[in-house]
Amino acid sequence: MTKTRYKDEFPLFKENEGLVYLDSACTTLKPSRVIEAEMSYYREYGACASRSSHRLGRKTNGKLDECRETVAKFVGAESDELVWTKNTTEALNIIAHSIDVSHRKKVVTTVMEHHAALLPFMKLRDSGLIDLTILECDANGEIAMQQWEKAIDSDTRLVVTNNGNNTTGHVNDIKKIGNLAHDNGALLCVDGAQGVPHSKIRFKDSGADFLCFSAHKMLGPTGIGALVTKKELLKKMELFVIGGGTVKTVKLDKIEYDEGNTRFEAGIQNYAGIFGFAEACKFLSEISDLEAQEHKLRAVLIKAIDGAGAIRYGGDGKNYAPLCSFNFKNAKAHEVGLMLDKQDIAVRSGFFCAQPAIEALGAKDGAVRASCYIYNTEDDVKKFGEALQRLKTIYE
Numbered sequence: 001m002t003k004t005r006y007k008d009e010f011p012l013f014k015e016n017e018g019l020v021y022l023d024s025a026c027t028t029l030k031p032s033r034v035i036e037a038e039m040s041y042y043r044e045y046g047a048c049a050s051r052s053s054h055r056l057g058r059k060t061n062g063k064l065d066e067c068r069e070t071v072a073k074f075v076g077a078e079s080d081e082l083v084w085t086k087n088t089t090e091a092l093n094i095i096a097h098s099i100d101v102s103h104r105k106k107v108v109t110t111v112m113e114h115h116a117a118l119l120p121f122m123k124l125r126d127s128g129l130i131d132l133t134i135l136e137c138d139a140n141g142e143i144a145m146q147q148w149e150k151a152i153d154s155d156t157r158l159v160v161t162n163n164g165n166n167t168t169g170h171v172n173d174i175k176k177i178g179n180l181a182h183d184n185g186a187l188l189c190v191d192g193a194q195g196v197p198h199s200k201i202r203f204k205d206s207g208a209d210f211l212c213f214s215a216h217k218m219l220g221p222t223g224i225g226a227l228v229t230k231k232e233l234l235k236k237m238e239l240f241v242i243g244g245g246t247v248k249t250v251k252l253d254k255i256e257y258d259e260g261n262t263r264f265e266a267g268i269q270n271y272a273g274i275f276g277f278a279e280a281c282k283f284l285s286e287i288s289d290l291e292a293q294e295h296k297l298r299a300v301l302i303k304a305i306d307g308a309g310a311i312r313y314g315g316d317g318k319n320y321a322p323l324c325s326f327n328f329k330n331a332k333a334h335e336v337g338l339m340l341d342k343q344d345i346a347v348r349s350g351f352f353c354a355q356p357a358i359e360a361l362g363a364k365d366g367a368v369r370a371s372c373y374i375y376n377t378e379d380d381v382k383k384f385g386e387a388l389q390r391l392k393t394i395y396e
């Protein structure tokens with residue numbers, strides 16, 4: 001099969017015929033309907049929301065309410081549980097700076113997290129505000145459940161981890177980790193940047209108290225993401241960024257803040273991005289066999305990498321997102337990336353903003369990552385495999 005039923009919907013392939021795009025874990029390509037939805041804001045709406053009472057302002061308000069509902073529903077949450085953010089990184093920073101750690105200081109995370117999840121908490125640790133426990137991984141980059149059980153205790157305020165790892169693709173058992181956190185009176189923050197695009201998550205019974213994700217990793221625009229959390233937590237969270245749109249009244253000696261989710265959305269928002277984000281969620285909601293197709297693609301990826309004698313990082317199980325990282329023993333990761341690019345195959349090389357994770361896997365100088373999404377076919381991955389076979393003859 002050279003085309004999925006979706007490939008035609010992505011204009012970038014018309015301009016780049018023959019391109020094998022295997023860098024979706026970095027960012028996904030955008031279908032026409034998402035691009036159109038984004039442009040429709042500038043063409044048909046154009047105004048500010050929640051501020052101007054004129055016709056266009058009201059029209060923008062109405063559409064944004066619809067979009068919030070669509071994106072919240074996509075992850076099984078209520079509209080008023082969703083805060084617009086710039087991306088996953090901003091959502092994670094908001095959480096790090098908003099939760100109260102005055103009574104319990106311990107935060108538990110893992111060496112396998114993206115810098116977006118690790119750095120805000122390392123910074124709090126370095127300022128003496130929290131105690132940070134960073135769990136080690138096994139040879140496949142997985143964290144044993146016993147490690148979580150040992151680390152999460154009655155001192156723990158927050159547990160931070162992903163439901164889709166960006167170096168190996170491994171998906172943590174969020175439900176179990178959430179139960180452990182809750183049994184100990186702690187909260188679970190899930191970095192869903194690589195999980196939400198690939199699996200149907202129902203926030204309410206996922207085990208997560210906070211869920212962060214980015215539109216651009218799931219067919220949507222760059223510059224827009226979401227933080228989903230429970231209403232009772234939203235009420236208790238400290239404000240991080242404040243300004244227009246976050247307050248009820250301001251006197252020079254007193255600020256009365258808004259209540260609820262929108263008080264975390266300071267300043268004019270990325271309206272066009274929000275329109276595109278909602279359209280991306282609608283597109284993905286129409287695909288019923290996403291996970292099954294992606295499992296097949298990962299199996300072909302593994303075959304391609306193993307068949308070329310490369311070192312592959314991560315395991316083979318079913319609980320993996322459709323990506324694999326690897327190295328040729330005698331090659332630099334960036335060199336392999338560029339050699340593949342010459343053959344019209346786009347992959348990522350380096351540390352993927354997860355240097356401690358890559359190093360824990362034993363790839364001291366970085367690795368190469370191939371990642372799939374709905375527009376990829378088995379033929380794409382086979383073409384990648386053939387290219388690896390050619391590289392094998394050079395690097396053996």
Ligand SMILES: Cc1ncc(COP(=O)(O)O)c(C=O)c1O
Nearest residue numbers: 087088089114116166193194214
């Ligand atoms: C697991 C994970 N978390 C967080 C992020 C950060 O996402 P963003 O750059 O959209 O904020 C990424 C991006 O690659 C990621 O893979």
